[in-house]
Amino acid sequence: MVLDDPSTRAPSAKNDAPWQHDKKKEDLQHIGKPIRKVDARGKVSGLTKYADDLVLPRMLHMKLLRSTVAHAEIVSIDTRKAAALDGVKGILTGKDMPITFGILPVSQDEHALCPDLVRFVGDPVVAIAATEEEIAWNACRLVDVQYREKQTIGGIHEAAATNEPRLHDYGVRGNIHRLENLEFGDMKDGFARAEHVREDTFFFEGNTHLPMEQHATLAHFDKDGKLTVWSSTQTPHYLHRALARVLHPLPAHHIRVIAVTNGGGFGGKSDPFNHEICAAKMSMLTGRPVKIALTREEVFFCHRGRHPVLMRSKMGVTKTGRITALDFESYLDGGAYGSYGTASTFYTGALQTVTYTVENYHFRGARFFTCKAPCGPKRGHGTVQPRFAIEVQLDKIACDLGLDPAQMRLDNLAPRDSLTANFLRIGSMGLGACIEKVVAGSNWKTRRGKREVTKDGRIRGLGLACSSYLSGAGLPIYWNGLPHSGVQLKLDRSGLVTAFCGSTDIGQGSDSVLGWIIGEVLGIDPLGIKVVTGDTDLTPVDLGSYSSRVTLMTGNAAMQAAERARELIAKGVADKLGVPANRLVFSNSRVFDAEDPKKGLTFQEAVIATEARFGTIGTVGSYTPPATAAKFRGGGVGPSPSYSYSATVVEVEVDPLTGVYRVPKIWMAHDIGRALNAAVAMGQIEGGVYMGLGEAMMEEQAYRDRVHKGNRIFVHRIPSMLEYKQPTGLEMPEIVTYVVEDPDKNGPFGAKEVGQGPLLPIMPAVANAVFDAVGVRVDENPVSFEKVFAAMAAKKEGKDARFGPSNGPDGVPDVDFGDSLKIKTPWQGGDGTAWNEPKREKKAAK
Amino acid sequence: MTAPPGPQKTLATFHVNGESHEVAFVPHKTLLEVLREEMNLTGTKHGCELGECGACTVQVDGTPVLSCLVLAVDVVGKQVRTVEGLAKGPELTELQHAFADMGAAQCGYCTPGILMTADALLAQNTKPTRDEIKECLAGNLCRCTGYIKIFEAVELAAARCRGEKAEPRKESIHGS
């Protein structure tokens, strides 16, 4: 087997667009500089409008009455008393919106209001609009809903063991939503060649995004019979689709969705939500604008956060730690609905291969329906939980083999410009540089394993972990061959450049990315560019702010549109000045002759000359990712135009008596391809580290399971910000950040993602650091103090020095995954198809 | 059914950002509600309305308070300052400039509350240490930034307010 045989290298992506990844840093005017974000002024002056800041004349306020039971048939709903209350203007129940919706075409399983079945405490049943918010609340209390309770399904093991009742009448069987079984290469041979094999079981508890802004929506069915919906959404395009579906026969082109600046999203605002559809329907019912602003408790019910995942990983390695075989199982607690769950399931198996070479790989994934708020995508979507498992397991393997965990990783890096066992195409790959940075910065080699004692008697430990993330999903949610992102530019005689794009700024800076790139290409001030985004009436489609896709995809679309404008202007100016177009330079808001810089026009004059010559100026750009190499069923999740890489070293100080630990310092290196804006990239990295630290130490979306008067009460344990623990500024450690730039040819100026990747390695690094300090393993995230204590107690008693799910046969549920799809790896001569795949009917996507 | 007779609205004059506002409001309304809903000062945000997040912080007689926990009637006769009252006309304060320069406002939702807390700190302490800044802002949650850029922005603003020609540290902007 030859892994670096050029024939197995990735064919270079079709790339006829000038993404300028090879531009030298010094030659760039704006890219990479710490210029302000285009929306900075509004945000520091309180003038930026978020959804709940919007008010329209005659606006009604809407509230949702939510289920108080975990699983039940709705026997009756009596809204008469509520309807009679002064000020109540409209009431909706499930029968008013019978059409289902959902983010993925394969799981359109949600109703705007439950018509006959509620599936978790918090499922909405009735919507009421009134002239004042308080009246709407009071009216909700007057509604009488009778339920006939059904068996609660509370978690992974329970769902696996319960065939009846089913929460949904679709899915694989019983309460299994999805089952995946993919086998790459020859597992038998892989394990036969292994010199060391380990099998471990891990659990990652769910957690939530907790954006500071609660979701809010304002809907207005206007005088023209057209609907406008302003919402705190990361995905206006998909909300538009869902509205058009549920509000049928209202034509899609009579619906306008405007994504208002999001007060944080992190994936939590990327589904179309029931409250958004209810507000729209209510506005159509009442003929008045309708607003709903969710309470914090309701945001916990919307959830779509990190899936709780149980994982079993069997890894075979050579003496140097090269992975000859990896057999990975994941069991996801999906909550009550499909949401992104199909993709989440695949993501728990997708990116194991892009950091270190995995020669043979078997992945099995199962997702279950349970009576919890639905899980979905949170920062790092589905790849976070397996990354925890893999990185902790590698640390254990390094220990077993007596290797340095950092060196072992360096020795086995997946090669750049290669295909992985599961046909992901790696381009630029800066993980090696990242590891070297954090190893040097933290003095890893001399400080690890030393168990230094602090003045207050705590024991120090260092833990290392790495990760990778996508720069956007290679395939869209609806497989339709259309661009993933489009940008239109309008240039007018005032010299103004306006960029129209469907992308949505959720705080990551996507509006600014448009400005920086267009400003760079046209040689004008990015802050002078007007950016119009996230409006389905005005802006070309961008699929949304998810999967870290925006910088790369809208960035490339913006670059194409700007290049076209530049070409046109160059022609206009060339004619006017009598200079060949290819000699013109665009810089400092001027267009001038490279050989005689004084000969030139201001940018505004250049636009005027061009408009005079060619008429009104407008250009478009769009972006579609390169075709994926994975052709097997399920190969649609994982491919990306490029992968970012991160490595971290976390330092902990553990109290050997109590297990309480603090994190004084973190070293983080992230391969971003190229930082389009230094300061903003740093902010994304630090924010990712913070959120990862919260997940590692304390955050969990947990449930309270009690019996009361013979009834099982199954409710969210912590639907408030006080109870849902998250780090404050006081807990934030010092962070030493290294920005590693390994430009990728698929990215605008070489840029890769930064919004999600740096979160991923923090949790396993914390677990590994705790081990380094006190010699116990916590195989369950969060690595909370009581788990460290429990593991230390077990160690003292001479038991396994570990806290985590059982490693025995009862540790994971007994699920029949059926036959695997078998795919030959690239180095076995595979072509990306499964050799045993049954023929698929081709269905045209809409 | 008609609504049970609700509490009568009361009329009061508020002093907000140096202006007087005469407002009729139900006396159980919080300052947050009256600012946002009756005075259209939507710069002040809310993340919980339970005193848990700090997004609603405003200054009352110079002291930061959680406006979701204060009844509007309790601030009658006092000087209220919100984020809209920071800038002098179009002129941003050093604190606001520093937040813009450092990228300390990502989604920007926590920013008004943090600015009001930090502004009160700088009014009292022209040279706060990192620990003092951390302590002071511990009640203001931010989910985006990881707080580092916020702390650095407050330090930068403090230095500039002292008349120093301060610029962001290179490691803060470009990494180590």
Ligand code: FES
């Ligand atoms: S709104 Fe959260 S503390 Fe006031």
Ligand code: FES
């Ligand atoms: S900037 Fe988004 S919450 Fe602080």
